[in-house]
Amino acid sequence: MDLPQTNPLLPRRAFALGGVALLGAAVTGTLGRAAHAAPPPGEWGDVPVPPPAGRSQLFGIAAPDRWHVFAGGTENAFQPDARAVMLHGTPRGWTRAVLPEGLAVVNDVRARHAASAWAIAAGRNAQERTDLLHWNGRHWTTVAGPAGERLQAIDLDRTGGLWATGFSGDAATVSVRRHGQWTNTLTLPESSGLNAIAAGSASDVWAGGIGNSQTTTTPLWHFDGTDWTRMPWDSQWPHWILQIEYVAPDDVWFYALEQNPLFPPPTLHHWDGSAFTVHAIPGPSDPVGEVGLMSAVGFLGSIAADGQGGVWLSSPRDPAHLLHFDGASWTRATPPVTVTAYSMTRVPHTTTMWAGTQIGTVWRRS
Numbered sequence: 010m011d012l013p014q015t016n017p018l019l020p021r022r023a024f025a026l027g028g029v030a031l032l033g034a035a036v037t038g039t040l041g042r043a044a045h046a047a048p049p050p051g052e053w054g055d056v057p058v059p060p061p062a063g064r065s066q067l068f069g070i071a072a073p074d075r076w077h078v079f080a081g082g083t084e085n086a087f088q089p090d091a092r093a094v095m096l097h098g099t100p101r102g103w104t105r106a107v108l109p110e111g112l113a114v115v116n117d118v119r120a121r122h123a124a125s126a127w128a129i130a131a132g133r134n135a136q137e138r139t140d141l142l143h144w145n146g147r148h149w150t151t152v153a154g155p156a157g158e159r160l161q162a163i164d165l166d167r168t169g170g171l172w173a174t175g176f177s178g179d180a181a182t183v184s185v186r187r188h189g190q191w192t193n194t195l196t197l198p199e200s201s202g203l204n205a206i207a208a209g210s211a212s213d214v215w216a217g218g219i220g221n222s223q224t225t226t227t228p229l230w231h232f233d234g235t236d237w238t239r240m241p242w243d244s245q246w247p248h249w250i251l252q253i254e255y256v257a258p259d260d261v262w263f264y265a266l267e268q269n270p271l272f273p274p275p276t277l278h279h280w281d282g283s284a285f286t287v288h289a290i291p292g293p294s295d296p297v298g299e300v301g302l303m304s305a306v307g308f309l310g311s312i313a314a315d316g317q318g319g320v321w322l323s324s325p326r327d328p329a330h331l332l333h334f335d336g337a338s339w340t341r342a343t344p345p346v347t348v349t350a351y352s353m354t355r356v357p358h359t360t361t362m363w364a365g366t367q368i369g370t371v372w373r374r375s
Contacts, residue, residue: 051360051374051375052343052374053331053342053344053345053372054372055345055346055370055372056103056371056373057103058080058096058098058103058370060369061083061084061369062084063084063086063088064084064086065082065084065086065368065369066082066086066351066369067081067082067096067351067352067366068081068083068115068117068352068365069115069116069119069129069352069365070352070353070354070365070371071118071119072120072356072357072363073122073126074356075356075361076123077097077099077123078096078098078363079096079098079118079120079126079144080095080096080352081118081128081365082094082114082115082351082365083114083115084369086114092113093112093113093131094108095115095128098371103371106144107149108142108149109140109150111132112130112138112140114130115128115129116129116130116131119163119165120144120165121165121357124144125143125144126143127141127143127165127171128141128143128149129141129163135159136159139159139160141154141163141173154175154191155175155191155193157177157178158175158176158177158182158184159175159176159177160174161175161202161203161204162203162204162206164255166208166210166213166214167209167210168210169187171186171187172184172206172208172214173185174204174206174216176202177196180198181196181197181199181218182195182197182203183206183216183230183232183237195216195230195237197228202218202219203216203218203228204217204219205250205253206253207253207254207261209257211234212232212234214232215231215253215255216253217229217230217263218249219249219250220247221268226239226242227248227250229242229263242285244267246268247268248266248267249265249266249268250263250265251275251309252311254312256314258282259281259283260279260281260282260314260318261279261280262280262312263277263278263280264310264311264322265277266309274292274309274324274326275290276290277312277322277334288334290324290332291327292326292327293330308349308367309324309325310322310324311350311351311352312353313362314355315333315355315360317335319333319334319335319336320334321333321353321362322334323350324349325349328347328349329343329344330342330344331343331344331350346368346370348367348368348370350364350365350366351366351367352364353365360375361373361375362374362375
């Protein structure tokens with residue numbers, strides 16, 4: 010099954026294997042029996058938003074404060090008239106934002122301030138058109154990216170720098186934008202690319218991608234403000250870094266897929282400032298080693314830090330639940346509808362969570 014050209018960032022959370030539509034594998038590792046315990050206080054609820062047309066999906070969501078939310082994706086997905094969608098929530102309610110013409114999908118949204126948000130969007134063919142968009146508090150407009158590069162993932166550091174991974178020919182790149190100017194910080198002669206990035210500060214940035222084979226090391230890099238260092242990923246098989254969630258220098262989460270011929274499901278990894286720990290993700294029931302179907306459309310899930318030392322996770326293996334990991338054990342929460350959350354985020358300095366779903370709806374947990 011081929012991935013649609015309308016979404017250049019699907020590799021962050023999606024997977025397809027040459028015609029194989031359903032993937033299943035054994036879960037490895039040790040899971041506690043706490044999977045049926047009650048989730049943390051609070052429930053996930055559906056939030057009324059302007060309904061996108063036809064088949065719709067929300068791939069990116071950002072909540073810079075308690076009063077503003079940006080959720081982007083696509084409507085009439087996989088159709089000739091597919092259109093990019095950006096929903097904007099304020100204390101006055103939700104509206105649809107006007108986007109530049111000709112865009113088919115918004116893939117990623119980042120915001121630290123309500124009057125300054127960023128997004129990556131694409132036309133029907135991402136290789137022909139991938140736009141960097143900026144919200145100035147009133148309008149979304151196209152902003153120039155690094156010259157000669159097609160952007161793949163973005164994040165904002167705490168000083169306002171916009172970090173971006175991309176492609177330049179056959180090379181993978183990482184660039185940063187400050188005061189309107191782009192600076193290249195890393196160029197790798199690897200066609201696999203860097204599809205995930207997380208920036209804590211100007212001197213603490215992580216970027217990850219996919220290992221091509223058993224002999225290709227998982228590309229995970231860390232920037233200390235001066236140099237990029239390749240980080241060791243201790244595993245027999247290379248991994249695909251699908252998403253990176255930065256909380257603090259000693260608290261970084263990685264959602265990754267092992268490039269094992271048995272196609273195991275993704276795993277959750279944690280960096281404590283000196284070492285990684287690996288946590289297997291439970292399936293629909295407790296037994297370890299259960300073989301379960303992966304998503305028929307290739308979606309692999311998303312994660313977001315909870316503000317209390319743990320992480321929320323959405324998995325297509327268990328769409329009847331949202332999973333929560335507190336650092337030691339897993340619990341399950343029931344979403345408003347049995348569908349998967351394609352994007353999740355937390356409101357800074359709170360435990361309020363937002364999610365955009367595979368059917369174009371928005372959920373909130375407070």
